[in-house]
Amino acid sequence: MRADRLVSLVLLLRQRGRLTADTLARELEVSTRTVLRDIEALSAAGVPVYAERGRHGGFSLLPGFRTELTGLNHDEALALLTAGSGRGDQVFGLGSALASAMRKVVDALPDSHRVTVSDVSQRFLVEPETDLLSRRPVTEKVPDTTMIEIRRAVLTGHKLGIHYAATDRTPQWRTVDPIGLVTVRDRGYLLATRSGADRTYRLSRVLAAEELPEPAQRPDRADLDRVWRERCARFLSGDHMAVLVRVRPERREDLLSTAVAVRAEEPGADGWLRLEVTFQDLRHAEWALWQLGTDAEALTPRSLRTSLRDRAAAMAGRYRDPP
Known part of the structure; x- marks a missing residue:
């Protein structure tokens, strides 16, 4: 693991220039003391890393020094960097490995390609943490x-x-x-x-x-x-509730985010969409349709329509003006 960390340290200095020990420690997820020991090890191995003292000091490599990692062309590296620009840290706990791999990918490119490919992090954004409605995704963490x-x-x-x-x-x-x-x-x-x-x-x-x-x-x-x-097919064939829903097009994604699956979809003559979706049970279906208010209507089954009607009546009674 230390060998990988030493390679990552060299790549960070190559790609970003002068960096402080604190910055390197944050990037590599180790202590500042460990970074200083790694710097000494690199110097002893002949890697031309040197320290610049002062307020704006840090560690740098001599100009022109590079490691040799070959085998990737421009488009291959671009594809990897684009894939890695998403929330890769949430994929099976491989966040640190992904960050290290991306540094190696960038360093593997010829100088003529490195600048344009490195620009991916500024020009491409894959799966941001919030959408246009400022909703944050539900992130499931595993230790x-x-x-x-x-x-x-x-x-x-x-x-x-x-x-x-x-x-x-x-x-x-x-x-x-x-x-x-x-x-x-x-x-x-x-x-x-x-x-x-x-x-x-x-x-x-x-x-x-x-x-x-x-x-x-x-x-x-x-x-x-x-x-x-x-x-998935076996799961969907289980004991689920099928619901025919009429929904405004702009709320389609909100409906699908709560449903178990979509079985059919077609446009309606009134400009709304008609979808046949499945929910886990009556309680799940009632909760999901209630979130959409008047932007959706459950057409079948009748038990769901009755449940939503009774709930709406109870809510209207609760907020009726006092006598």
Whole structure:
């Protein structure tokens, strides 16, 4: 790990010029003392890094020094940098690794390309933290120690012990055979089997994890895209409520953000959209449609219309002017 950190330190100095020890410590997520020891190690190894004292001082490399990392053309590096400009720190706990990789990608380019590709961070913005309505995404955090154990078991093919908190149940330890990891709309899932049966676990509900020494019972190769599609199909075929909704076009995304799935969609003669969506149950459907107010109308089932009507009547009665 220290070797990777030393490479990252050199790349930071190459790409940003003079940096203070405090800045380097923040970027590398280590202490200032560790940075100073690394600087000494680089100097002893012949890397031309030197210190400039004073108020605006810091550490720099001699002009013209560069490491040799080859094999990427301009468009390949551009694609990687664009992908990495999103909220990559939320993907399976790989934030630090992604930042280090991006520095190496930039340094691998010829001088003629480096300036234009580095401009990606200023010109391309992928999945910002808020949208035009100032809504922040719901971010699900998984402790780094837990994520490391899960990642390691998935990659080594070992069994995995997880302390899992299923909905409305007491957390329990269980042993699973990990197949792979999937992320969808900032939500992470562990695909696994347990006693031969397919299981899908929400990463945010894993309270702790431990890689076990026993080999996992799983195929040598996995088509995660196919496995995920099959599990989604089984999930949607379960006991869900189908709802026919009439909604204003500008509120379509708000509706879809709360629904489990969309089964059909078509424009209506009145300029509104008609969608057949599914919700977990009546309570979920009522809550989702209530958020949209008069911008949406549940056409079926009747039980949902009755529930929304009764709720609206109760709300109107609560706010009726006092006598």
